[in-house]
Amino acid sequence: MSGFLEPDIQAKHHQYDISHNEKGEEKNIRVPILKPENIGPNMAIDEKQIGEEMHTVLSNRDTGKIALLARTLKAKELGLLTAHFDSRGFEVRTVTRDLSNSYDWFCRAAFPNAGHVADKFHIIKSLLDSCQDVRVRYRQEILRDKRIEYEKYKQLEKQRKLQCSIEKKRYKKKKFIYREEKTENGETRLEILARSRFLLFKYQNQWTESQKERATVLFKIYPQIELTYKLSCDFRNWYRREHIGADTTILNLKLNEWYRKVEQADIDEMLNFKSLVERNESIIKRYFDKGDTNAIAENINGKIKRFIMINQGTRDREFFYFRLANYFS
Numbered sequence: 001m002s003g004f005l006e007p008d009i010q011a012k013h014h015q016y017d018i019s020h021n022e023k024g025e026e027k028n029i030r031v032p033i034l035k036p037e038n039i040g041p042n043m044a045i046d047e048k049q050i051g052e053e054m055h056t057v058l059s060n061r062d063t064g065k066i067a068l069l070a071r072t073l074k075a076k077e078l079g080l081l082t083a084h085f086d087s088r089g090f091e092v093r094t095v096t097r098d099l100s101n102s103y104d105w106f107c108r109a110a111f112p113n114a115g116h117v118a119d120k121f122h123i124i125k126s127l128l129d130s131c132q133d134v135r136v137r138y139r140q141e142i143l144r145d146k147r148i149e150y151e152k153y154k155q156l157e158k159q160r161k162l163q164c165s166i167e168k169k170r171y172k173k174k175k176f177i178y179r180e181e182k183t184e185n186g187e188t189r190l191e192i193l194a195r196s197r198f199l200l201f202k203y204q205n206q207w208t209e210s211q212k213e214r215a216t217v218l219f220k221i222y223p224q225i226e227l228t229y230k231l232s233c234d235f236r237n238w239y240r241r242e243h244i245g246a247d248t249t250i251l252n253l254k255l256n257e258w259y260r261k262v263e264q265a266d267i268d269e270m271l272n273f274k275s276l277v278e279r280n281e282s283i284i285k286r287y288f289d290k291g292d293t294n295a296i297a298e299n300i301n302g303k304i305k306r307f308i309m310i311n312q313g314t315r316d317r318e319f320f321y322f323r324l325a326n327y328f329s
Contacts, residue, residue: 013321017029031070031071033066033069033321034068035068036085038065039085040063042093042094044060044095045059045097045103045106051317053071055069057301061096061297065328066328073102075101075103075105079106085110089111092113092114093113093115094292095115096297097117097294098118098119098122098294099280115286117293118284121295123277127236128200132200134225134228135197135225138222139193150176157173161173183217185214195214196214196218200225203236234258238258243288245288248285251285255277255285304324307323307327308320
């Protein structure tokens with residue numbers, strides 16, 4: 001009924017596929033969607049996993065339509081498709097993207113007149129991941145100590161078993177017990193670290209009563225987690241939507257002050273995030289010009305995910321691509 005099996009539809013369906021030689025082997029790059037007419041002044045680029053393969057999705061932030069869907073993330077392979085954009089690539093004024101080097105190079109080649117804007121979602125996600133990494137580090141230290149105690153227990157039990165065998169006595173295995181001290185709220189340190197995950201995502205005024213109690217105990221035992229959390233909130237406050245259009249000098253002063261606080265804290269996880277921000281500072285601060293984000297790209301990713309769920313997967317991948325092109329481009 002769809003006409004998918006018609007020869008002309010099949011030819012059109014594969015017309016933009018690319019074959020090229022890579023390390024002596026012929027490689028085929030599947031390009032289910034390439035619609036230059038969907039390119040506009042404001043574009044967004046993001047990655048999307050469909051089945052087991054990663055895809056690049058280039059979409060128009062104004063219309064929400066997909067301009068390019070290619071089964072590759074490599075800048076060199078994506079660059080082979082820019083010839084199809086003709087002069088439309090010069091019309092693009094802004095492109096929102098993550099911090100991938102591949103997308104950086106591709107967007108520079110495809111849209112030479114466009115200003116790049118770092119996607120706020122990816123920046124904040126990296127920040128929160130850094131905050132969580134400190135919590136996980138402490139949790140892994142406790143788990144390591146527990147593992148060491150268990151290894152000692154196994155050695156002792158092995159010696160007991162051997163001794164019982166020599167003395168011809170009945171061997172009865174002892175149960176491994178790892179005693180953990182309870183904190184003020186009745187939880188062990190391992191429990192409080194595991195259960196504090198979600199409160200570190202929130203601002204303090206959004207905590208529930210139980211989270212407030214847990215945070216008080218957590219920060220008392222682990223002051224480094226408290227310091228990391230405060231630095232995380234400070235950066236999020238600097239990155240607020242309310243600061244769009246604010247004076248650049250003030251924004252720079254506040255960011256430099258945050259850099260100084262991170263350096264004084266001397267926490268590896270936050271220093272790593274600070275380094276990420278410094279390397280991409282120019283495209284991160286461009287968010288404050290107009291508040292451009294990759295929201296439309298994330299929205300399209302969500303629609304594709306729901307489309308996959310409704311259709312119970314993508315077993316017939318080619319027909320799925322065909323329907324995807326009809327619905328989203």
